[in-house]
Amino acid sequence: MYKRLLVxxxxxxxxYVAMAQAQALAKLTGAEVILLNVVDSDHYGTYARDVNYYDVYRQLADVSADMLKKAANQLHTAGVATQVVVMEGNPKFVIAEEAPKKYNCDLTVIGKSGVNAMERLLTGSTTAYVVRHSLCNVLVVNDDADVAAGGY
Known part of the structure; x- marks a missing residue:
């Protein structure tokens, strides 16, 4: 059914709720999980002035790699084949188009909301963009606590 799940x-x-769902789905289907974090090149240049942008990117990529490594260890422990990927660019575009194409993903498993509430208000959520523009199928995962509280 599924061969590669992008998370x-x-x-x-x-x-992480979405990752847990991807883990369960991967165990059922034998799919590989591609864990992705996107260093947002549209914004990291604004984090500091008079600095080398490559140094800022490298620091952010290192933080991303550490986060992904911890998540991958959890999946490996569960017996799920996993790849860790850090990409640079606009997260919406990378998740919807670049990563699915580059890694031949057939399903993106994504949480309904992420960390950037201000951007969601100004430009719309990453999840909504991915649903509309993805090159592969998309599974949007709700957090049960949000559903029980009547959130959306």
């Missing part, structure tokens, strides 16, 4: 992680609770 974007941004450090949010909902992203």
């Amino acid at each position: 974007p992680l941004d450090g949010s609770h909902n992203a």
